[in-house]
Structures are given as structure tokens and as C-alpha cells.
Amino acid sequence: MQANYSALTPLRFLERSAAVFPDRTAIEHGSRSYTYAEFAAEAQRLAKALRARIAPGDRVAFLAPNVPELLIAHFAVPLAGGVLVALNTRLAAHEVKYILEHSEAALLFADAELLATVDGVAELGGPAAEVPVVVIRDAEAGAATGAAAATAPAATAPATGAPGDAAGVVRELYADLLTGAPEGPDLPWSVDDEKSPITLNYTSGTTGKPKGVLYSHRGAYLNALGEAHHQGFDGATRYLWTLPMFHCNGWCTPWAVTAAAGTHVCLRAVRPGPVWAALDDGVTHLCGAPTVCSIIADADEAHVLVSPLRITTAGAPPSPTIIRRLSDLGVQVVHVYGLTEVYGPYTICEYQTAWDGLPADERAAKLSRQGVGMVQAETARVVEVGAVDGLKDVPADGETLGEIVLRGNNVMLGYYKDPEATERAFAGGWFHTGDLGVMHPDGYIQLKDRAKDIVISGGENISTIEVEQAIVSHPEVLDVAVIGMPDARWGERPVAFVVRASASQLTAETLSGHVRGLLAGFKVPREIHFTDELPKTSTGKTLKHELRALAAAEGAR
């Protein structure tokens, strides 16, 4: 052992917090709670059980909402020498099958409510159907989903969660796995190589097969410290798990909150009642897509908070309306930007006191930008699209569109089993996000659009984000998505899907008039569809291809 070197690993954070604050509450989940000593002991127990089943480097998949077992797995799986694969709970059976087979998962842990998906995988056959399943039974399952869920198919899953009952696949209960864990000394909270993989996260690619994004112990450690720094985590932190842990490992927050010895408040599903109950119980921080912000702001339970709450949000810029409404409730909203490939957030819209004096709309415009590299990250760049050899920055004029590229310890090890895609993504020594944006004179980047979401109408580029922001600035609009549809005359035309506030009688004409007052005429959608909700990924990104299909169907009628 070398006296003056330790391989960086977030495992150290749980070792430390359990040693220093053994009796502090680490995890709350309904009626269950764990102290830090218990958290560490559970991680050791699970790790020992896993060690008896897997070889070093094996992938271990989890299909579960934000339950303590998944949080514990963020430590237990790497502690056992494995690589955690946290699956999106909304995936269809064939998607889960693909990931299990691509990752060659040695084990699948599944929440009892998600066994319908697992059954679906079993029915599809193939190697995925042979992966042994460990069933997590969570007493909060019924409580969280409420009466409505009691009749939903998934709620019957616990009954099918008995060992070895479905499709011939070995199934055992999580509790039994732990009970059967071998005794023995604790596993060391350390790794030999800080660049070894810790987790594997599959991107929800809007097109094609999902890619496996490999994270390292070093990257997870540094990003966790960065999150703790920017979110301001300390021992008094009560972090509410509204952001799915399966999304970029919850932006490394399982490790960050643990480093600060704060308290994790778990949550199976983001619904207004339980979220507001948690806020009233002293939650200090939460993260999530703008949807989470809307749910909090629009809830019947909404009221001015006694203690301050900080929401870190990503996926799309929070609308000025939402920011103002949350601010009135005593909530500070911080906007960040990142991707699965960079461990979640990479940039943060750092607040400048000089903005205090700006008119509300100008201030909102500043706040809606994606910002600057975090303390553990590097400086983000916006470069000319396609210029791979010798990346060339676009002018920092806030107008010239380019591709956002990132680099450093925040960037993934690579795409699992896909060296070509990795090489392509890392061309020129920078990770190419595929996101288009501009660089402002103050060094803040702003996302203008995903490359494929630009609408080109009559030869003009229309940023759908710009149009969306214009529409959502109407006080009666809750949510919006703008897409491009083929148009015989203009090549493409913008089409808007709008969710109105409840009881709003807003018409397309009125809304068009509002937008016309804000944008050039060619950007104003001629076609506006009102809808009750927008199809989204679990991470809050609108599924625009579904809207395109919908618009095509509408157009054909």
C-alpha cells in the first residue's frame, strides 16, 4: 500500500459517514428508516451476498423506483466488485431485454410492482429470460401509488413475486438473498484502480438502440463532490428523491448526499401529495425535470414554505412563469445542463448578483441559459458543427449556432462494447453532445435545440425552444412542445402542442396573437393543438417523434 495515494471512489463516503455519524438518519422511506451505520451494514450485507454470485466486473441490473434498495445498491454493487446497471422503470419489456443482453447482466433486481415488465422479458425468451431475478418487496408500494394503483396490473405483481414461480426463471426474494449472505469480515471500501467502472447507464436514445454509458469510480467521486459543492449539501441536508436514481445515477447524488452525511428521503413516485408532505417535513433539496417544478408549483397543497428549498432542474430551461411561482413559495430554482455521458449535470447557470436589478423578463432570459462548467468540470465550448479536426469555437455572440462539446473527469469512460461510437463521440479530444447552442459574451452557453429538432421553414432556421418559450410565457400555458412537420410550400412548418392550465379557455387565436407579439412572423406556429399532457421520457424530455406521429394523423384527417 502506498502511503500518499488513494484511488478515488465514492465508496469512501459511506465508510466515513457510517464511522462518524453512525446514529444519524441516512435514509427515510415511509415507515422505514436507516441510520448511517445501518446503511453501511446493509451495503456490506448485499455486497457479500453478491460476491457469492458474481465475478469481479459483472453487471448487476436493478429495475426499481427510488427505494432504499436501489440507493444501497449504488454502494453495495461496486463494493462487491460489480457494475450497477440501473434501468429506467418505464422501459418496455423488449427494451429491458435488450439492455440485459447487451450488458450481459448477471442478476436482475426488480421491484415487485415492475414484475409485469420482467414477465414480459421472460415471455420474449433469449438470454435475458435466463437472468436470475431478485424481487424487492416494498411495503410502501401500495401506499405510494394509492387506491387507483391497487387495481392496476402491476399491483398484482407482489403475488407473482414468490420465488421460482414465473416462466421457469429463478426468482428469489431480496430479503432471502440477504438472509443467505455469507458471514465474514467487511469488504474494503476501496478500489485498486480509480478508473475502473462503477456503473453502466443506458441512454434513452430517441432513435435506435440505447447506448451503455460507463462511469468510473474517479468520475463518480469528483462529480459527487461537485454536486455537494454546488447544491450546498451538508449534514443538515434532507434530500428528496424526486429525480430517478436510474437517470445518470441520480446525477451522482446517492454519493453526494452520503458524502455530506445528509438524509436521503426516498419516494416511489412524484405525486403532489407525498411531495408536499415531504416538503413540509423539512426537505431542503431536490432535483428533477421541469415537470417536477410544475407538479410542486401547481399542487393544491402548494403554500409558502417555512424553510428554504433548493430545486436543481435540468432537461429544459424552467419557464419564467414557473420560476416566479416557485420563488413566491420560497423555492430557489437552479438550472443545470448535462447528459448521461457526463454523469448528469456539467454546466450550471450560476447566478450573478448583477441580475438582481434587471427587469423580470431579462432576468428570466439570463436564468434560462444552461450556464458554465461546474467546479469539477471543464469549460464548456460551442464549436462549429462538423469541424472535427481542430475544433473551432463559434463567436461568443449569443447568436451563432454551434455544437456543445465537453471534456474532462465528468466525461464517461466510453460507450460499453462500442469503441466506434466512443471514438466518434470523443473526436478531437472533446465529447460531442450533439446539442446545438450558442456561446454568450459572458461565457454562458445556451442550448438552442437538439440538432434534429430544428425546424427549417422557408429556408429559415427556427429554434423550437425559442418558440416554446414564447408560448409558455402566456400565463395560462402549463406546458408546450413545438415540432417541425413537412410542408409542401415551406419545407417544414412549426406545429405546437399546448397544455393549458385547468379551467383555462385560451384559444389558438389568442395564443397566436400572444406569440406574434414576441417572435418574427415566420416562427409563429399556424397549427396549435391543445392536449391534456405531453408524452415524455422518464427524464422529462418530450418525445417529439410521438407528437410528429400525432400531428401526421391529425393532418391526415
Next chain:
Amino acid sequence: MQANYSALTPLRFLERSAAVFPDRTAIEHGSRSYTYAEFAAEAQRLAKALRARIAPGDRVAFLAPNVPELLIAHFAVPLAGGVLVALNTRLAAHEVKYILEHSEAALLFADAELLATVDGVAELGGPAAEVPVVVIRDAEAGAATGAAAATAPAATAPATGAPGDAAGVVRELYADLLTGAPEGPDLPWSVDDEKSPITLNYTSGTTGKPKGVLYSHRGAYLNALGEAHHQGFDGATRYLWTLPMFHCNGWCTPWAVTAAAGTHVCLRAVRPGPVWAALDDGVTHLCGAPTVCSIIADADEAHVLVSPLRITTAGAPPSPTIIRRLSDLGVQVVHVYGLTEVYGPYTICEYQTAWDGLPADERAAKLSRQGVGMVQAETARVVEVGAVDGLKDVPADGETLGEIVLRGNNVMLGYYKDPEATERAFAGGWFHTGDLGVMHPDGYIQLKDRAKDIVISGGENISTIEVEQAIVSHPEVLDVAVIGMPDARWGERPVAFVVRASASQLTAETLSGHVRGLLAGFKVPREIHFTDELPKTSTGKTLKHELRALAAAEGAR
């Protein structure tokens, strides 16, 4: 360039803060102040000037109080590829000579008030006398030291600070060096190898000769993030520079406060008036030896603070009286422990809410312990003394004495040009502090004694052996022992027991004068006891605990 790796370096922190908060005040120093943009620009200017003078890896020495130039040098010297050697301003000329020669410094920057020391080095001759000197003239010099200093020899130094005037050594003014800096593009805020050296700090060793402790970019980066986390630095931080930057690079705080984009408030000397003026101007954090705590608590200006202040203190546990007095003023005191070899603090006495209910004395006893490894450190151990092969922990009973050993990214690269001492210090894969302590059942360590016989007085390490050697160099002294005794103001003070030659009439005053000619003033014992013989073991080792009892009895009389 690799897309997914950056060598860790604290240089990144200044690059980022200057890019994100260019107009925020980074440094205040009397009537001078620097924004973050100016801070970075000054670092670039100085680095470019240095690049024209030094080769990569060259050592650049600074002899200066906490002035902006030294803070800037913490970035500029490594930016230029050099290694910063920040010298203790209280060192005697022959000590500075030794360090300049051992480090083979290419340049010496000296504050004009410290030119008497530099003149002393010139007079001693040898290679140190040939090191080119750059003179820093600080307009705050007079203001800080007050009227008394105006008549002191050092105050005449600015006059001797004119280029090339003393002892034939090349001297130039800092301002001229900067003016002459070559133009050209900015140097990159990055390094190729994160394990390359960034600074070299000399300790007062036990053998008399100071040892050079090498820090790495990686260690400085991680420790800075750890300091920022534990002290809670953020953009609103106003950090008062009471801790000398020449002590373990101010515990990595030049980099930590910069990472958080807080404001550095510089200070030439720790005096009650200026300190309290700064506190009233909204200082949020400061660090220092218990002396600093005493100065603040005992000042005539002391009053209840409007905004909270956190003091992080080390060197000796703060006394319960001081903690209570500071608490009454609205000051939170946090106790940390470390050594030069571990970048300053390694453990922190983390507060436990369970202590709230303890009686005051029991609580004070808890708070006086050295605590647990910080978030970026490893777990501290207390091991059986002397058991190098296979370190064996002493029982965690709060009673069994052992040696405190530490490891990980907090530990120095090694002793400069002293592989044997490095190997000895790193025996068994752990850094041996030489400090004796106990492990409490709750995992907190407590220092019981300095095995190395170091006296820590006013935050300065005094090697008792060095003082003993100075005393025994007097022809009428036969034997001597120096011990540290608790001191309300200085933490500890050196006390000497001296055996005179028979018939010698040597007085304490004469002996003091002799020692003062050899050592820095703070090392000279104010208390000298003459005795007929020293208590010793059969092997001739002085029984210092018996002397301590004797000194305590003398003091009680």
C-alpha cells in the same frame, strides 16, 4: 488530448472563477482590491514573467506576510511550471539561507519589510546570497505595523529595496518584474501530470534542519475541495487571512476560497484592531492557531457579531474558556488537526448533536479532541509505537497511547531530496506523524503528546532540539532540556532547563541574548530555569514529563 480525463489541479479553480465571476471581488487588501478577472490576469502576468526566468520544476521562494502577491503566487508559480516555496517570515537569516540552498531556489521574492533577513542571508554568503531577489513593496506595510514599526529596522527596508543595491545581489522591484513580463497568449491553467509538485513547504524538523515537504497538484486540488466542503465556502464567503499562507500553503485555502469564488481578505499581521475591523466588515471565515482565537476573544474591540463567523483552529485544542467566550460573541469554533506533511488539516472534530445535552465540561472535552478524517482524507489510525511491520491498532478505549498514522491523497509526495526520511515516514504504507494519541470508542482521535518534542507556540512549530542546540552552543552550558508548557495566549511556550558549568555565573538574560543571535525570536524561551542536573533515564534520555511537572510547580508558586 483525452476527452474523458483532466489532471487534477487547483489552477482550474482560478480559471473558472475568473471566467464565471470576472467582476466579483477576489482579493481585498487595505486600499487595494482585485476582481477575479484581475486576480487571474495578475497570475498570468507573473507566470509569464517567471517563465522568462525559470526552467520547468524550478523552485521559487517567497518571504512575505499575507499579501496579495503571495496569494497570486499560489497560482502564478505553478502556472509558470515552477514550485512555490513559501517561507516562514519569522525565520532567522541562516534558516532562510539553509532553505534557499536546500531547495536550490531560482528566485526569492521578499516583502520590503523583511529585507533585513535577506540582507542577513547576503552577509552569510554562499549560494543563497546569489539568489536574485524581487522586492515586494506593499503600501499597507506602514499601515499594518503602525507607528511603532516606523522606527524598527525593517521599516527602513523599502529604501534598501532599490534594485541592485545590497551586497552585490541582483534586486529588482516586483512592479518592474511585472512590467517587463513578456506579452503572449495566456498560459494554460492545466498540467500534464496531476502528481507533479506544486509547492514545497519546509517544516521545523526534530533534527534541527527543516525538511522540505512536497505537495502535488492532485493533493492540493482534493484538499482544497475538502476544505471548501468542511468550512462551507461559497460565493458569499469572505475569508480573512489570519493563518499564514506559508503554513502548509494556508491549509490549501488560497485554492479553496478561489474554488468557491469567495473573497480573500488579506492581512499583514494579526492584531486586534484590524482583525475586528475586518470582522465588522462581514468576514465569514478565518483559520488559525489558538492564539488567533485568544486575540479575537480578548480584544478591547470584542463585541457580539451581527453575522456568523466560523473559526477553524489547529495546533492545540482551543480551551473551553475560549470556546465559550467566542460562542458568546457569535463565533463557531471548529477544531482540526494535521501537519505540514498532510497539507494542513487531516482530521476534524465533527460536531455531534448528541453533545448538545452534555454538561459544559464534558462537551468541552469532546470538542477538544482532534476528531475524524475529513471527507477527502482516509480514516486516521492510532497504532502501537514502533510496530512498523504490520501496523497494529491500539484498542479504541480512549486510553491506550499509540502513534497517529495517516494515509491517502492528503499525504505529501515526500521529503525533498531525502528518500531515506521519506521511506521512514511512510513505513508500512502509512505516514507516521510522530504524534502520540489515543483512539476513542467513537472513532475520534485525541492527541496526547508530540513524540517529536515539538512545541507549538502561536501556531509556529518550534523544535525543542533546535532550541536545545542553540542553548548548548553557549560555552558555559553543560546540558539543557526544552519543553513546551501550556500557555493561555500562545497555546504553548518553550521553557528551558539549563545545567551550567561549575562556577559559571551565566544569567538568563545573557543566555537569551546568545540564543536570540541564533534563532528566530519566537523560538527563544522566555523562561529559563537553572538546575544542577536533569532527570534522565538509564539510557540517558531526558524525562521530559518530570520537567513538565517541575515547571508546573514553579509556575504555581
